[in-house]
Amino acid sequence: MxxxxxxxxxxxxxxxxxxxxxxxxxxxxxxxxxxxxxxxxxxxxxxxxxxxxxxxxxxxxxxxxxxxxxxxxxxxxxxxxxxxxxENSEDMQLIKFIISARFFLKKGQYNIGYKILDKAEIAAKEHQLFTILNEIYHSKIQYSYAVSTLKIDEIINDFKENQQQLLLEEQMNIAYAKIRKMLREVQHQHKIIDIQKTIESVLDEHQIKTSSSLSFKSLYQLVQITNISSVQNFDYWNIEAFLLETYELIKNHKSKEKQLFYHIEVLYVIANTLFRNKKFTQSLTYLERMHFYMQQQQRKYYKEYNPKYNLLLALNHNYSGKQEKAIDLLTPFVQQKNVDIIAQLDIYLSLIVFYSQKKDLKKAQNLFTKFYHTDNYYIEKAGIEWTIKKNIIEILLQIDLGNIDIVESRILSFKRGYFNHLKSIHQEKVITFLKLVEIYYKKPEIISTKDFKDKVENSFNWIGKEKEDIFIMSFYAWLKAKMTKQDIYLVTLGFMKH
Known part of the structure; x- marks a missing residue:
């Protein structure tokens, strides 16, 4: 039922x-x-x-x-x-055109029927609606015997070219579905696979290559697949160039104006990748472009994307030294209803980090009470990366609050739940970080000793400030601030400079 x-x-x-x-x-x-x-x-x-x-x-x-x-x-x-x-009124309008045209064609009013189909064909091509074009050409071919002036070979040629485009888009859709399913299993069932090789294998299987021949929707799906793989591996550096190159195809795509939703989504993905790579000026440029398109078509998608836009804007401001501005941007969303659940969770977690960096621990703790569901709930809603981040932030917050008993149980729970997953995606540095945190909270007096500093320096195999993910560096900044007895926010901002 x-x-x-x-x-x-x-x-x-x-x-x-x-x-x-x-x-x-x-x-x-x-x-x-x-x-x-x-x-x-x-x-x-x-x-x-x-x-x-x-x-x-x-x-x-x-x-x-x-x-x-x-x-x-x-x-x-x-x-x-x-x-x-x-939703997509263009599709519905064109379906009405086809039904109407077929009515006239059946009645023998061929001139009217073909004129309606011609109008529908122009619009369908503009929006790259290959399935609808298939129906238009089917009808044109079916009744072509009745109109001597029609060039049937040209219509058949258009039909075959459209079929190739339709097949390419469907192949991309199948590949997209397969890869998303595999990534979902990694995310929710902790399955261990080589994500990059899996994606390459599926794309090769369906003979998909990045080119301008891909439809706007297919390019969007390719961007989404690449983005999801980077999220799984905390690796944004290696996808940046691909995303920017793909956007050049999208930016000059003939159906760009007709594919507003996909365009906004791609701009968000690029702005987020640039932020994660600490390229704040470039990220803000793409955010500005995203905001411009959010206001198009009578602000059709503005309400949907406003929380995500403001969150990313706030994150850029916070890590550029404008913390108060970042907090002011996100505070109104705490009480706002009907916000997308994933955006809402991200906003809560980001504000908790901002408050913690500001040493406003009471506000951070009060906001954390909104996370009252189980980890399985958050893995299902926001993914395992988000849930790992939430747990680490809670451990650090409880240490700052002095709730040592809670810290011990949280660390033990984290070890049981996530250490194997972190090893499988080659993120041992997160495990190393938590082990150092554990040493510190058990013996806080050793934090400023030379032995502990040497241990920290020798524990990490950094890939360089430019390539390291911003959130991983933020966690390390917390530990560094404890070691040097400096302000955590100032230490964090210091790490942001290349």
């Missing part, structure tokens, strides 16, 4: 109000109980029997089952209608 309660809880408050209004308009009888059922499902944790008693004053399972079926159908109709208004 489909969980209607789960569906309703996925609606924003605004969307839920719209749905209830939709039901009110649809209801023809005063005794219809669908709105009552919605209110019971979203406000109370009741069993089916308890819901029956509230609705019918008796245990009437058959009536409740029928009511649920009608409510589910209403949900499908409502979400479909609202999404048809909001």
């Amino acid at each position: 489909i969980n209607i309660k789960e569906i309703l809880h996925s609606f924003t408050d605004e969307k839920l109000e719209e749905f209830i209004s939709y039901l009110e308009k649809k209801n023809k009888r005063a005794d219809t109980k669908n709105i009552q059922l919605v209110n019971l499902l979203i406000t109370d944790n009741l069993s089916s029997k308890e819901i029956c008693l509230k609705l019918y004053q008796k245990d009437n399972k058959a009536a409740l089952h029928a009511l649920r079926k009608r409510l589910f159908k209403s949900i499908i109709d409502f979400t479909a209608n609202s999404n048809l208004k909001e």
Whole structure:
């Protein structure tokens, strides 16, 4: 049985109000109980029997089952209608064109039918809608016998060229799905694979190479795959050049203006990669470009991307020495409702780091209370890298707060849960860091001794300040500040300079 309660809880408050209004308009009888059922499902944790008693004053399972079926159908109709208004109206318009054209062609009104198909073809080419183009050419070829002036060989040639583009896009889509599935297994099931080789193998299998012949959507998928692989390995340095080169293809792509969502997403990925590589000026340049496109098409995607944009903007400011500005940017999002869950988690965690670096530990601790779910929940929602980062930040925060008993249990839990995964992705430096933290919290008096400093210096195999990930360096800055008895934020900023 489909969980209607789960569906309703996925609606924003605004969307839920719209749905209830939709039901009110649809209801023809005063005794219809669908709105009552919605209110019971979203406000109370009741069993089916308890819901029956509230609705019918008796245990009437058959009536409740029928009511649920009608409510589910209403949900499908409502979400479909609202999404048809909001999403990809171009696709729907062209489908209407094709249906209309086929009606006229069947009636023998060939001139009208082909004129409609010609208009649809121009628009479909602009938006690189290869599936729709396939249907357009199919109809053009089917009735070409009836119009002597039509050049059927040209239409067939267009059809075959489109089929090649469609096949290429579908091959990319299959490769994208396979790679995402494998990466998800790494992320959620701690499977051990060589990510880079896996990606190369799948792309080779489907004969996919980066070129301008790829559709805008396919280039976006290629960028996403590359980005996800870097996240898994904390390695942003080695993908930067590829992303910038791919963006040159995207920037000059003929359908750029028609693919706004993908364009914004790619700009975000590039800005984030540059930030992780500590190239703040370049990151801000791409963020500015992202903000420009967020305002296009009547700000169609502005609300969706605003939290992510402000988060990345705040991170750039914080690590450029503008901490107060960074905090001011993110503070309004703490109480804001209907923020994407991943963006919200990132905002909380970033603010906790900012407050900790500012030595405002009480605010950091209060904000940390929002993380009340299990690690498995956070791995499912935000991924294993995020969950590892959250756990390390909590350990450091508890040490700063002096909660030693909590620190011990958190470190033990971290060792059990993540050491094997960190070894599998060759991130032993995180393990080394935590072992040094453990030595420090057990014997804080040794932190400034020469032996401990030598141990720290000899423990890490750094790949250079330029290539090392910004967050890994931030953790090390915490330890360095303890060793030198300097301000943690100033030490962090010192590490940011090449």
